[in-house]
């Protein structure tokens with residue numbers, strides 16, 4: 122039984138949410154303690170010397186922390202309490218949304234039949250997995266109005282690059298690879314869009330937004346020519362507004378031979394209501410880790426499948442799970458791995474982040490088509506409810522019905538009382554909410570991008586609005602020191618990003 126205290130008299134019962142640095146597991150270590158508890162199996166024990174060639178053996182044992190199960194669990198639990206998480210409270214981070222993820226999806230992917238399968242297992246042993254992936258491809262195509270998909274890309278940005286390489290392959294096959302060198306992007310676009318265009322070997326041409334916060338059609342027309350490979354758009358755009366002229370935009374881009382790329386990071390606003398394919402898009406990536414229950418960002422591996430229309434399907438990455446006529450015993454479908462005819466190759470090792478894909482599939486099945494439509498409807502309703510509550514307190518630069526997120530501005534507060542978007546965000550942590558996205562999109566000064574998501578109750582939404590209104594009534598002087606109640610106070614963000622020290626030196630000083 123552990124005594125609950127580490128060598129050197131260090132207590133392991135540090136107060137939750139304290140500001141002292143948490144001891145590392147190595148500092149809690151004590152020789153001989155162990156968190157493992159194996160029963161004797163009767164299998165003879167082999168020594169390291171009998172199993173490993175002498176030349177490959179270490180001189181010293183690997184230094185591992187030796188702690189009891191009790192101390193290990195307490196340590197991990199304390200760490201988990203030192204940060205805000207979707208399981209703790211509302212997380213209105215716009216655009217890069219962290220949605221509450223149903224526990225059902227955790228449960229589904231923890232099953233041994235999914236979790237314990239090696240990706241190199243032969244197709245004869247993985248028909249169930251392949252059926253799941255093929256069914257997911259079909260569902261994503263139905264949801265987006267596309268013909269075929271790849272599940273390989275591991276994130277939205279990876280999906281973007283894959284989509285641009287598909288664009289390049291398509292134009293190259295049409296003998297226009299050299300001529301088509303520009304990709305158009307609106308000025309409200311997410312930063313990954315221009316980065317992906319550059320990585321994909323194209324030049325970025327920016328298109329300004331108009332007074333409604335949408336693509337300026339005249340400016341678009343002035344930039345369209347036969348050297349345009351395509352346009353990248355997200356709809357709703359990053360101002361949370363629906364591009365109402367999307368059909369005209371699609372017509373104009375197709376007219377000059379360009380393709381339309383849909384950044385699907387905002388797909389959670391339109392599920393079951395409209396589809397990128399119906400709007401005229403040719404290539405779509407989806408952030409499954411936003412729309413379909415996979416944790417986003419630091420929360421876990423993502424998935425950014427790409428779906429395309431018929432004419433781009435031959436270029437998709439491979440291998441893909443393909444249905445053959447009949448199962449081996451003559452009944453049902455059977456599957457094999459195959460590369461599309463003119464495939465651009467792999468976008469990721471094996472079959473992508475397979476468990477993230479299975480998780481998304483469980484979310485889609487659990488909701489069904491009508492449930493997915495309700496997800497989007499509730500997300501849009503919640504964002505508009507919040508927009509109404511904040512109106513008059515915060516500037517709302519484009520104050521018309523929004524989709525799943527709203528973009529407010531702290532410009533009025535900065536002018537009146539020195540309160541900036543950053544101060545509002547840090548004060549939200551003190552109020553028990555995660556901060557909204559700040560300073561994005563770049564076209565809005567002192568931007569606060571708030572995505573309440575579909576899962577928050579009216580009570581939570583009201584509490585969030587009350588907190589934002591309470592914060593706005595304060596001054597910058599009050600708020601500059603925020604957050605004062607979290608384990609880490611306000612950090613110098615540039616220094617924290619540039620001089621991050623993610624290692625710990627185990628040698629005694």
Ligand SMILES: Cc1ncc(COP(=O)(O)O)c(C=O)c1O
Pocket residue numbers: 216217218276277278279311313314355359384386387408423425
């Ligand atoms: C509009 C938009 N596009 C692209 C991305 C990139 O996605 P990822 O972070 O998965 O690379 C994001 C991030 O959430 C986004 O909000």
